[in-house]
Amino acid sequence: MTFTTAPVTVVVDGGYELAEGGRWADGRYVYVDIISGRLFELRDDGRPTPRQLARLDVPLGAVAPVSDAPDVWIAAAGTGIALLTVDGALEWLDRPEERTAVPSRMNDGVADPAGRFWAGSMAYDGTRGAGCLYRTDLDGTVVRVLDGLTIANGPAFSADGTTLYLADSAAGTILRCRVDALSGDLSGGPETFARLGGEEGRPDGMTVDEEGCLWVAMWGAGEVRRYHPDGHLLHTLSVPAPHPTSVCLHPTDHRLYVTTARHGVTDPTPASGAVLTVPVPVGGTAACIWRGRY
Template sequence: MTGTQPFAGSILCHVNSELGEGPSYDPATDTAWWFDIKGRKLHELHLGSSAKRVHELPVMGSVFAVIDPARQLIASDEGLFVRHVEGGRLERLGAIEDKPECRSNDGRVHQSGALWIGTMGRSAEKGAGSIYHVAGTSAGIRVTKLYSNVSIPNGICFSPDGAVAYFTDSAVNHFMRVTVDPATGLPVGAPEILSDESGSPGDIDGAVCDADGLIWNARWGAGTIDVYRPDGTKIRRHAVPVTQPSCPAFVGAKADRLLVTSAWQGMDQAGRASDIHAGRTLELGVTVRGRFEPAFRL
């Protein structure tokens, strides 16, 4: 791996979210979306005009996806909701699991239109969470538990052909890969370790996989975005001006820009004073060969 590349980007949003997470981009409207999970807020940023809106939520949202031009999907601590674009009304779609002591965390829509969503204890209790597969059906949704005994699910993303899923438990810090059925997004093999990061600084957090199969991963606590080949080789590291980057997303009309959320969660007053951009949303400032997120198929 080459040395760490200095930050060459910019701050897209100067709001300091406690736990900025779950960024996504809708190319039809040129709009980036992300959450402050702890603040129960949904942020909306039109990239072309820089027009910004913040929507208060009655739930702790963590994952956002487009369903169609009129509807969006939100995964939260209270289950899955359809958000109606006109007016922002939330309509409960169903539960992820029957564990009120848990909340949703990292997730992403597979090319099949199914959602992978992770849950975790509200205070990151060891082994309290799981990773689920959620498929839309004519009757609503079908939820399948994939992996249990997960403390902090993260890193969920998929290869360009939809045949491989990546994920991690940040408390273990093993970046995992598993073969999946491209038609459904369901695993067809046993998970294997892609990269053992247990002895390295920082935690594997959110990730996206670009058009070339490279995995762009936010390294919580290390202040970097790390880039992996599909075989697990780490080839680049980009510095960011926040200690706790949380998740990247491809944005822009060509999906050639990388947005990164961050957090000030867990920092005391001195920590926040020394990390003034903590919780802000930034652009990495490098050209990428990204991909647009698929819609959730309901």
């Protein structure tokens, strides 16, 4: 596969404090601004102006579409998992992070090919080991799958749903877990897929492309990395913002979308807090949906 450096384009101007969670769903690119609790869409029709879909009074980590319920989302928000309805209201399924020893919130999340929703959490002050990974089953039950994490980030699944990649950003590690596609249970403990950190940045949002390779936004490094399933680094793309936060591949047009943050940047670039795009020679898939009852 030919992979050359291509120009990066700003498709939505900077200004978001912590843009994250970019996904393609139903012909639109959806993403959040975590700290302000806002959800946006960018239609795939050439219009560059995003539309705000919701604004919450709690942080909004990520959303996934809900089966047979247009404009309803399952959301990792505030201290738990909720259904975000068309009127902007939250119907809570569970708020497990209210029962933690330190103030915490939900972070990034994604639906898997079987229709379950997975989301991580973190302590506001970054307390080591306070983060968890949760799975929301089709009956709405929220299950704690892993604990002892610090900043659980970027869940991403292989196309068959049997491999889960999970970043612990503070620890600088990407974990790989085997998943029972029928039950959603992990088959054994997680293994270390990659160990990163220091000057090379820390892993944040991730996605798997149509060839099974893992793309990783590298917070603090101003780059996106692509890894082979065996763990070796294939390519590195530089982006004009120090804190890329999530990556998403267009399902039909070979474009990579990258959200970025202004949060924690001493001297923001014009692309800090923006949505960027760059042509790449490989495609992705549309976001999976939560197939629970609504």
